[in-house]
Amino acid sequence: MNKTVTKIAIALIIGGIFFLLAFNFFSIKQAYLIGIVAFMVTLWTNEALPLGVVSLFPIILFPAFGILSTNATSINYSKSIIFLFLGGFMLAIAVEKTNLHKIIADKILSLFPPTPKGIIYSLLITSAILSSFLSNTTTALLLLPIGMFITENKDLKMRFVLSIAYGASIGGIITPIGTPPNLILLGIMEDKGLEMIPFLKWIFMIFPLALIMLIFTGWILSIGAKNIPLKREMFEYKITKEQKKVSFAIIALILVLLINTPIKPYYEGLGLNEKGILLFFGLLMFMPPFNILEWEDSKKIPFEIIFLFGAGFAIAKAFSNTKLDHAIAEYLLKTGDISPYLILLLIAALITFTTEITSNTALT
Structure with missing residues (x-):
């Protein structure tokens, strides 16, 4: 109890300090906004209150x-x-409930040689593929036992576990639903009247970058690894009717997304809204003939993340309404001696460091 009060007090102090500092450069409303955001970010970081609770403060x-x-x-x-x-997460819950992800993981792992380098790359790629539609945490928890028990060598065990963690982080950027910050970006783009990035176009844009990151990460983690043969435990399985249903739904979803994607100026696509498509396939998991999910399964949907989305969109709207975004942009433009590339580098470095101590989603 005392720790919670202390953390909230620290957040209030930090929010107050940011308000006082901002008051010297911005209007009173803009200073209030900066103070409130600093207060909320501190609470998100020190976890004094649940993520979803803080997200409702705006x-x-x-x-x-x-x-x-x-x-x-x-x-x-x-x-x-x-x-x-919501639609993407319903499908992810269906995949997890039917254990389809375990079959996918086993199939991918079996494609690589049983050497330290082979296992590192297999775990990286498996983790990346799974986290492109499952949450990073779920993916890591699924693959962690595999990485931990392939070998008793502590050095190799550490490399395998890091492969899982980095693979999950990289895989999250491959699809729009892979990680919440992607959806926050799309939501802000929509709010600003910018053209939305279609689902498959996102994948085609990001996949080459993700592939380079996976290759480079695997190379780094393989440096100095002892080249000793390893044995991977195989498990026998029979694909169930439920797994076939979910597989069919995912394949059908991909086909619909492909057909719906316009190829200008040759093909206009179906003109369907991708949000509706994803939600429709997610809801199908509750309906005949699928009957994979029940209402009890909806408890697995992380509603605190949905509230966090709302907080992010509300903050973005507040920045626009108070013209704080324009004020910050004008201030940066006044510092004409600073290269735009340097500004981008500094922002990227700051965000990269900050995500080491706070949630990616909260920071976004």
Whole structure:
């Protein structure tokens, strides 16, 4: 109890300090917004309160400080992009419930030689593929026992576990639903009136980068690894009717997304909304003839992440409404001596460091 109070007090102090500093450079509303964001980021970082609870603070604080009205704030918690996340997560729960992911993992692992380098790359690639549609945490928990028990060599065990962790992080960027920050980006793009990146176009854009990262990461983790033969335990399985149903749904989803993707100027696509497509296939898991999910399974949906989406969209709207985004941009433009590339490098370095101590989603 005392620790929680202390952490909240620290967050209030940090929020107050940021408000006072911002007051010297920005308007009062903009300073309020900076203070509130600093307060929330601190709570997200020190985990004084549950993630979802902190994410609902804008609904109370923004109207209280005259930043946004209650309606203008709360509408951000029901953005259409959230339903893309819901549909994708329903499919992920169906994959996990039927243990289809274990078969996928075993098939991929069997493609590589039983050497330290082969296992490192197999774990990297398996983790990346699974985390492109499952959560990073679920993927890591699934593969961790494999990485831990392939060998008793502590050095190799550490390399295998790191392969799983890095593979999950890299795989999360491959699809729009692979990790929540991707969806937050798409939501903000939609809010700003920018053209949305189609599902398959995202994959085609990001996959080459992810592949380079996987190859380079595997090479780094393989340096100095002793080339000793390893034995991977095989397990016998028979593909169940439920696994076939989920596999069929995923293949059908991919085909629909392919057909729906426009190839301008030759083909306009079906014109269907991808959020609706993902949600439809997610809901199919509850319906005949699939009957994979029950309402009890919906408890596995991380609603705190949905609230976090809403908080991110509300903060973005507040930045726009108070013109804080323009004020910061103008301030950066005034520092004309600084190269735009240097600014990008500094921002990337700052974000990379900050994600070491706080949630990627919260930071986004």
